[in-house]
Amino acid sequence: MDFSFNDEQQMLLDSTRRFIAERYDFEHRNHVRATADGWSRDVWKQFGELGLLAINIPEADGGIGAGSVGTMLVSNAMGEGLLLEPFLSSAVLATHAIVQLGSAQQRGDWLPALATGESIAVLAHDEASTRFDVMHIETQAVRSGDGWRITGRKSLVYHAPAANLLLVSARVDKEIGLFAVPTDAAGVTLLPRTTVDEQRAADIVLDNVAAAASARLGEDVREALQVVLDQGLAALCAEAFGAMDRILAATIEYSRSRVQFGVPIGSFQALQHRMAEMLMHLEQARSMSYLATLRCTDTDPVARRTALSAAKVLMGQAARYIGQQAVQLHGGMGMTDELEVSHYFKRLLAFELRCGTTDEHLAVYHQQIR
Amino acid sequence: MDLDFSTVELAFRDEVRQFLAAELPADIRDRIVRGDHSHVREDTIRWQKILHAKGWGAPAWPVEFGGTGWSKTQQYIFETECALADAPAQLAFGIKMVAPVLMRYGSTEQQNRFLPRIRAADDWWCQGYSEPGSGSDLASLKMKAERDGDEYVLNGQKAWNTLGHFADWIFCLVRTDSSAKPQKGISFLLIDMKTSGITVRPTKLLDGSFEVNEIWFDNVRVPVTNRVGDENEGWTYAKFLLGHERTNIAGIGWSKRELRRLKSDSAKVSKDGRSLLEDPVFGGRIAQVEIELTALEITNMRVIFDEAAKKAPGPEASMLKIRGTEIMQRISELQMELLGASALAYAHDSDDSRATASYLNLRKLTIFGGSNEIQRNIIAHMILKL
Ligand SMILES: Cc1cc2nc3c(=O)[nH]c(=O)nc-3n(C[C@H](O)[C@H](O)[C@H](O)COP(=O)(O)OP(=O)(O)OC[C@H]3O[C@@H](n4cnc5c(N)ncnc54)[C@H](O)[C@@H]3O)c2cc1C
Numbered sequence: 001m002d003f004s005f006n007d008e009q010q011m012l013l014d015s016t017r018r019f020i021a022e023r024y025d026f027e028h029r030n031h032v033r034a035t036a037d038g039w040s041r042d043v044w045k046q047f048g049e050l051g052l053l054a055i056n057i058p059e060a061d062g063g064i065g066a067g068s069v070g071t072m073l074v075s076n077a078m079g080e081g082l083l084l085e086p087f088l089s090s091a092v093l094a095t096h097a098i099v100q101l102g103s104a105q106q107r108g109d110w111l112p113a114l115a116t117g118e119s120i121a122v123l124a125h126d127e128a129s130t131r132f133d134v135m136h137i138e139t140q141a142v143r144s145g146d147g148w149r150i151t152g153r154k155s156l157v158y159h160a161p162a163a164n165l166l167l168v169s170a171r172v173d174k175e176i177g178l179f180a181v182p183t184d185a186a187g188v189t190l191l192p193r194t195t196v197d198e199q200r201a202a203d204i205v206l207d208n209v210a211a212a213a214s215a216r217l218g219e220d221v222r223e224a225l226q227v228v229l230d231q232g233l234a235a236l237c238a239e240a241f242g243a244m245d246r247i248l249a250a251t252i253e254y255s256r257s258r259v260q261f262g263v264p265i266g267s268f269q270a271l272q273h274r275m276a277e278m279l280m281h282l283e284q285a286r287s288m289s290y291l292a293t294l295r296c297t298d299t300d301p302v303a304r305r306t307a308l309s310a311a312k313v314l315m316g317q318a319a320r321y322i323g324q325q326a327v328q329l330h331g332g333m334g335m336t337d338e339l340e341v342s343h344y345f346k347r348l349l350a351f352e353l354r355c356g357t358t359d360e361h362l363a364v365y366h367q368q369i370r
Numbered sequence: 371m372d373l374d375f376s377t378v379e380l381a382f383r384d385e386v387r388q389f390l391a392a393e394l395p396a397d398i399r400d401r402i403v404r405g406d407h408s409h410v411r412e413d414t415i416r417w418q419k420i421l422h423a424k425g426w427g428a429p430a431w432p433v434e435f436g437g438t439g440w441s442k443t444q445q446y447i448f449e450t451e452c453a454l455a456d457a458p459a460q461l462a463f464g465i466k467m468v469a470p471v472l473m474r475y476g477s478t479e480q481q482n483r484f485l486p487r488i489r490a491a492d493d494w495w496c497q498g499y500s501e502p503g504s505g506s507d508l509a510s511l512k513m514k515a516e517r518d519g520d521e522y523v524l525n526g527q528k529a530w531n532t533l534g535h536f537a538d539w540i541f542c543l544v545r546t547d548s549s550a551k552p553q554k555g556i557s558f559l560l561i562d563m564k565t566s567g568i569t570v571r572p573t574k575l576l577d578g579s580f581e582v583n584e585i586w587f588d589n590v591r592v593p594v595t596n597r598v599g600d601e602n603e604g605w606t607y608a609k610f611l612l613g614h615e616r617t618n619i620a621g622i623g624w625s626k627r628e629l630r631r632l633k634s635d636s637a638k639v640s641k642d643g644r645s646l647l648e649d650p651v652f653g654g655r656i657a658q659v660e661i662e663l664t665a666l667e668i669t670n671m672r673v674i675f676d677e678a679a680k681k682a683p684g685p686e687a688s689m690l691k692i693r694g695t696e697i698m699q700r701i702s703e704l705q706m707e708l709l710g711a712s713a714l715a716y717a718h719d720s721d722d723s724r725a726t727a728s729y730l731n732l733r734k735l736t737i738f739g740g741s742n743e744i745q746r747n748i749i750a751h752m753i754l755k756l
Contacts, residue, residue, distance in 0.1 A: 349729075360710065
């Protein structure tokens, strides 16, 4: 048992935090979210220079290989800063998919550009039909000459508008295949959406899209894809923890400075108890974020699934309580777009709904224990 | 004892239902159903004028002021049926807030001047109580009104004025004596929003909506005749207003309507071969909130019954406010949970985002109108005498 971070991990956390504090304060974020893209290419390039986009690429493939703990710590910082860049989408989910499923050739073709930030990839898996069964997809790939033709519809893929490469899951008879499709391929249509936490996403319509034989990653990826999704979920949990940590800190700070009835509102015991409750939720969430991080690569699928679903359930509930109470304790100011608190609140709401909702993961967990 | 409405009350309910079926314009109803706020001003005014033409413009006012003379139970039935029929809510600031104060404390001239125009939706009123530094602690308000002959000169700022950008008039609490105890130096003023020196600035809320405003007053001159009651007695009138109009504080009609929607929507989402309404986990949560609503509805009726029996209005209103807003928020959570990941895509004022928009916006319910923490303080002090 060891809950400490080693020097490299601590350095990774510190340097990411420092970068965000210097380059990505709330004012800058307001500027970024108002741009047409809704994220900053400039920041993204600097992430590449700092090596943050290579932390999930093994050293053998020219990356840094910082492991799940490294990813957790960087994700913590991304959540603390409410970053809008496709770190989770490209540098975690898509990168893991390519690392774990790609051939040497494919890894060599795609990973270097992902590591510098020149290229952005997203995993396009979710569909309307995956809600209660993650692997139930309707998108189909059929053989056509040497290659494939893909048809289907993917829902709300975070950062798809930023990506030049889509990793599309599709049914191949009874198997699930994964195909790399350029975003500008003929037959691909992106329907842009903004999410409740003001990130950019898209529904993706694939109409008889051609993919070469060399575009397929691995064979039947059903099991492997679940591992990738679990690694992404662990990173999402870490990001949510960062947001929870900050929104509680902001609330405590506000309760010290806001005066009503001649005293700081933080002196009211009713509010002290509320913040004590928020802290307990936060610490339970931290424990579960560690669990998710340390189990997301577990080769035992049952141990992995139960751990990840348990983490998502408890952290989703913590996110709701902490988020709602933070708004409540800020009074009217908590309702405004002006303060950070509402933006953390919406990020935490998105966390509850993303990568399987609290209810959906409770059902998965229940499935495993019965 | 009897839990049911009398035959007379049931006949009244049918009359209200028939009226709503015949008179509520389809386009207005459609916007309420879709949660489309783009026509709030026009729809509220149009609907108020229809009610006014029927003689139902001011359900709670006494007949001598042009009200209906309905009993509290009838008022409750009316409001609940209106909500269930997807009618717009009447604008409370005029009809339910400033009007009762004018009827009780205003001069005859003020009553004649303002009340008919409120009932006929000729004037839009907004409420100017809160300030940036004075929310829960309202009595600490700072906006200054200095006497200059027949006028007051106003300087300061109000905050959170709901729909103030549509307002013709605002009723404000202002400080007329800074030397007295906070509650003692406050006066109640009626201010024409067209007066020079008033600036209205919208506040963007977390859901992307613009429904509240900040209002600045820079040497705004208001005739002394626009003061209600006595100088420095405004706090008494404000407190009177807070204790008033409790029949609908719990939002029972809204909750019943939205619960009905939640049930029919959840019957359409299927999981493992059955609907989410049939799903023991999700359906169970709907059942839970319905049970809580049933209890609150009966509690609400008990309060109405006591009021009708002329028992003094008590702090039970705090309980109706707390539980009522909790239930409304719970229903909005379930409406969002029903959508799962599709609740993530968000565009303010898009039909698809109705549930998410409502979840975000309704966080306000436990903050305004005396926050739920303040209401619990009232229960502790006034009922428990702690
Ligand atoms: C959407 C919206 C619409 C509004 N519309 C209007 C309007 O039309 N006109 C108008 O005048 N005002 C309006 N308000 C203002 C509203 O009345 C205030 O927001 C409310 O009174 C709370 O004040 P505050 O925002 O300053 O919060 P604060 O008073 O600063 O409260 C912050 C937190 O501290 C808690 N708190 C404060 N005192 C205590 C205590 N003694 N014990 C325990 N907890 C305490 C509060 O409950 C809250 O959680 C509106 C507000 C909102 C959000």
